Amino acid sequence: MTEQFVIHLGREAMLMMLLMSAPMLILGLLVGLLISILQAVTQIHEMTLTFIPKILAVSVAVAIFLPWMMRLIIDFTTSLFVNVPMYAK
Numbered sequence: 001m002t003e004q005f006v007i008h009l010g011r012e013a014m015l016m017m018l019l020m021s022a023p024m025l026i027l028g029l030l031v032g033l034l035i036s037i038l039q040a041v042t043q044i045h046e047m048t049l050t051f052i053p054k055i056l057a058v059s060v061a062v063a064i065f066l067p068w069m070m071r072l073i074i075d076f077t078t079s080l081f082v083n084v085p086m087y088a089k
Contacts, residue, residue: 001087016076023065024058031057 035050 005087012076016072019072020069023069024061027057027061028054 031053032050035053039045039049
C-alpha cells in the first residue's frame with residue numbers, strides 16, 4: 001500500500017462524506033435563510049422559530065435522498081471489499 005493509494009482512498013472517503021451530507025445541509029441552509037428573511041420582514045425575532053422548520057426540512061431531505069445515499073455507500077463499500085487483495089500489496 002503506497003502513500004498515494006492511502007491519499008486516494010482518504011480523498012474518496014471524504015468525497016463520499018460530502019456527497020452524503022450535501023442534500024441535508026443545503027436544504028437546511030435554504031430553510032434557515034427563508035426563515036431569517038421572514039423574521040427580518042415581520043420583525044419577529046424568536047430564536048426558537050427556526051428549529052422546527054429546519055428539523056422538518058432535514059428529515060424530508062433524508063427521506064427523499066435515502067435511496068441515493070444508500071446506493072452511494074453500498075457502491076463504495078463494495079469497491080473496497082472487491083479491491084481488498086489489491087490493498088494488501
